[in-house]
Amino acid sequence: MSPGKEGAKFFGHGLPYTDVRDLKGTLITIEGTDGVGRSTQVRLLKEWLEVQGYGVIETGWTRSELMSDTIGTAKAGHSLNQLTLSLLYATDFADRLEKIIVPALRSGFVVLADRYVFTAFARSVVRGADPRWIRSVFGFALVPDLTLYLKIDADTLVPRILRTRGIDYWEAGMDMHLGTDLFESFRKYQWRLIREYNKMSREFGFVTFDATLTVEEIHARIRRRVQTILDERRVLALAGSLDRLRPLLFEAEEDAAAEGPTPQVTDEEESTDLAREPLAARAPFKE
Amino acid sequence: MSRGRRSLRRGRLIVVEGIDGSGKSTQIQLLKKWLEARGHQVVFTEWNSSDLVRQATKRAKKKNLLTPTTFSLLHATDFADRLTYRIIPYLRAGMTVLADRYIYTAFARDVARGVDPLWARDLYAFATKPDVAFYFRVPIDVAVNRIVGSRTKIKFYEAGMDLGLNPNAVESFRLFQGRVLEEYDRMTEEFGFRVIDGTRPIDSQQQQVRSIVARIYSSDAGALEAAS
Numbered sequence: 389m390s391p392g393k394e395g396a397k398f399f400g401h402g403l404p405y406t407d408v409r410d411l412k413g414t415l416i417t418i419e420g421t422d423g424v425g426r427s428t429q430v431r432l433l434k435e436w437l438e439v440q441g442y443g444v445i446e447t448g449w450t451r452s453e454l455m456s457d458t459i460g461t462a463k464a465g466h467s468l469n470q471l472t473l474s475l476l477y478a479t480d481f482a483d484r485l486e487k488i489i490v491p492a493l494r495s496g497f498v499v500l501a502d503r504y505v506f507t508a509f510a511r512s513v514v515r516g517a518d519p520r521w522i523r524s525v526f527g528f529a530l531v532p533d534l535t536l537y538l539k540i541d542a543d544t545l546v547p548r549i550l551r552t553r554g555i556d557y558w559e560a561g562m563d564m565h566l567g568t569d570l571f572e573s574f575r576k577y578q579w580r581l582i583r584e585y586n587k588m589s590r591e592f593g594f595v596t597f598d599a600t601l602t603v604e605e606i607h608a609r610i611r612r613r614v615q616t617i618l619d620e621r622r623v624l625a626l627a628g629s630l631d632r633l634r635p636l637l638f639e640a641e642e643d644a645a646a647e648g649p650t651p652q653v654t655d656e657e658e659s660t661d662l663a664r665e666p667l668a669a670r671a672p673f674k675e
Numbered sequence: 676m677s678r679g680r681r682s683l684r685r686g687r688l689i690v691v692e693g694i695d696g697s698g699k700s701t702q703i704q705l706l707k708k709w710l711e712a713r714g715h716q717v718v719f720t721e722w723n724s725s726d727l728v729r730q731a732t733k734r735a736k737k738k739n740l741l742t743p744t745t746f747s748l749l750h751a752t753d754f755a756d757r758l759t760y761r762i763i764p765y766l767r768a769g770m771t772v773l774a775d776r777y778i779y780t781a782f783a784r785d786v787a788r789g790v791d792p793l794w795a796r797d798l799y800a801f802a803t804k805p806d807v808a809f810y811f812r813v814p815i816d817v818a819v820n821r822i823v824g825s826r827t828k829i830k831f832y833e834a835g836m837d838l839g840l841n842p843n844a845v846e847s848f849r850l851f852q853g854r855v856l857e858e859y860d861r862m863t864e865e866f867g868f869r870v871i872d873g874t875r876p877i878d879s880q881q882q883q884v885r886s887i888v889a890r891i892y893s894s895d896a897g898a899l900e901a902a903s
Contacts, residue, residue, distance in 0.1 A: 401791035403744060454749075472752055472759065475752035476752055479748040482748050483742075483745050528794070
């Protein structure tokens with residue numbers, strides 16, 4: 389077996405008709421509730437990656453060719469329920485996955501996804517969906533190489549959104565009929581979403597960033613984290629090509645030597661785990 | 676399904692399944708006539724007919740934008756909308772809902788297109804279980820002859836042209852519907868389909884259907900008496 393990346397993994401049953409063993413790129417997703425600063429961070433990260441020479445493709449929630457118009461119209465009409473909303477998201481996501489994300493990864497791009505399946509999980513579950521059902525529906529999704537989670541508490545978030553862009557019907561969860569008071573509904577809905585994200589953070593191994601820090605500080609931390617992943621990928625790719633070259637260079641050598649573990653890989657993985665700890669510990673929020 | 680306090684009878688959900696050209700639509704229309712004549716309140720619903728995703732489906736099909744997974748999800752979304760607005764409220768009101776195609780159509784077509792069978796079943800886990808599901812079984816050649824004889828043009832997705840099985844529409848239809856037929860046969864036991872031989876005369880198929888349907892209403896007699 390090659391010590392290089394063995395190809396991408398799916399959350400569940402996957403796309404049986406699509407071979408994902410040869411995906412060379414890196415999938416980075418950024419999650420967090422509304423108004424937490426995701427798009428700013430995506431922009432900065434993209435800029436930095438491109439300066440470094442990486443090809444970057446961005447993809448955003450509900451921006452598929454197939455579904456974006458339908459979702460817009462449906463949301464305007466308020467006829468959606470939890471079920472149809474979840475399935476519209478899944479359709480949009482599948483379209484972007486198959487038409488944008490997988491081809492880009494196959495060509496070796498870094499794909500930055502502003503929101504990923506976790507957004508669907510959070511929004512569906514707070515609306516009463518069975519968490520196992522929604523995870524199974526999205527079983528065709530690729531497991532990201534890295535999920536950056538911008539964490540904030542509802543009491544800090546709410547005034548921030550009010551100051552910047554005001555409250556939107558769906559962001560306030562008005563479809564959930566939590567009350568006629570828009571402010572209260574918004575606060576409750578965002579609080580529930582954040583609780584779901586925090587639960588998923590453990591389930592899916594998010595890398596958490598304190599969203600109350602300055603834009604620059606968050607960006608610097610994200611950069612360090614992304615750099616680690618990209619270095620790791622580079623070492624793996626190098627080891628993979630070395631493994632393919634080795635029989636040509638040292639024909640006489642024993643097979644056992646070629647199959648031995650590459651020490652650099654192990655080191656990288658360890659330093660990765662250590663780097664994650666202090667960030668998670670620093671987050672000052674209650675669950 | 677929970678029953679409202681004042682409803683005397685529960686609704687009934689009757690579905691017909693089978694490949695294109697199996698004659699199921701003819702049979703469900705005859706069944707509808709009979710049920711209405713007997714005084715039942717009947718509503719009819721078809722596969723892929725809700726407003727929610729109609730535009731997207733149409734456009735996507737025209738431009739051949741769909742993959743097996745998006746095809747499947749688009750139909751599931753459409754079905755969820757129809758279930759919410761066109762099926763469940765009517766069942767709750769004690770009416771009879773006749774569905775020309777139900778979730779088994781999705782299972783058969785989606786699996787024939789290559790999606791995972793378990794994923795497809797999980798996807799539709801929210802669906803109400805029908806009281807009876809008829810499967811109109813015809814050999815593939817009979818279906819092909821009926822379709823070719825009656826329609827001017829075979830539709831792209833009905834023929835599974837998206838799978839690139841054969842550039843000829845009729846041949847592709849035969850291959851794809853053949854796979855769909857296999858899936859229906861495989862599901863017969865899993866979901867307890869009532870199999871009707873679709874090559875028999877129309878009226879004798881209908882007699883068989885009616886006698887099975889009559890049985891699913893028999894439990895109402897007691898409930899009505901108790902209420903009066």
